[in-house]
Amino acid sequence: MSEFDELQAVIRRHAEARQAEQRACEAFLNALYHALRTASGPGLPLNNVTLEFTADPAVRLRPAPTGSYHAAWLRLGLCEVLVRVRRADGSFQGEYGPGCAFRLELTSEDDLLALARTLLRDVTAAYGGEQVTSHLN
Structure with missing residues (x-):
């Protein structure tokens, strides 16, 4: 088997795991979007x-x-923030804005609302000229 054939075989073998991970991360980002829409109460x-x-x-x-x-990209009125997320050790680990990070083991409505409110505060602080380095666990 050539190196090329080996590469194709590895990609095929792990396709299901990659797709499941992508669906989970996209579902998380969609849930964060809905949390942001209701973050005002x-x-x-x-x-x-x-x-x-x-x-x-x-x-x-x-x-x-x-x-x-x-x-x-989450558009928040006049600005946009790139949110990156991945699965790591059974939790969601992510980054957003200027050096902000989070790790959520639970993704309940309350956990997502807390993340959404923190994200809004951090983006507000960044535009207000404050240094932002939130790490939500």
């Missing part, structure tokens, strides 16, 4: 929040290998 939806999945600019292989980040 019950009955106060943020209507100017949109979600656009995108290829992660740091991933240099397609299809992305297992363990890679998956990304989406």
Whole structure:
């Protein structure tokens, strides 16, 4: 078997795991989007929040290998923030904005709302000229 054939075989063998991971990360990003829409509280939806999945600019292989980040642009009114997320040790690990990171083992509505509110505060601080380096666990 040539090196090329070996590469193709490895990609095929791990296709299901990669696809499952991508679906999980995209579902997480979609849930974060919905949390951002309700971050202002019950009955106060943020209507100017949109979600656009995108290829992660740091991933240099397609299809992305297992363990890679998956990304989406979240438009928050007048600004956009790139959110990157991956599965790591059974939890969701991610990055957003200027040096902010998170790790969520549970993805309950409350956990996602806490992340959404932290993200909004961090983006506000970044535009306000404050140094931001949030690490939500």
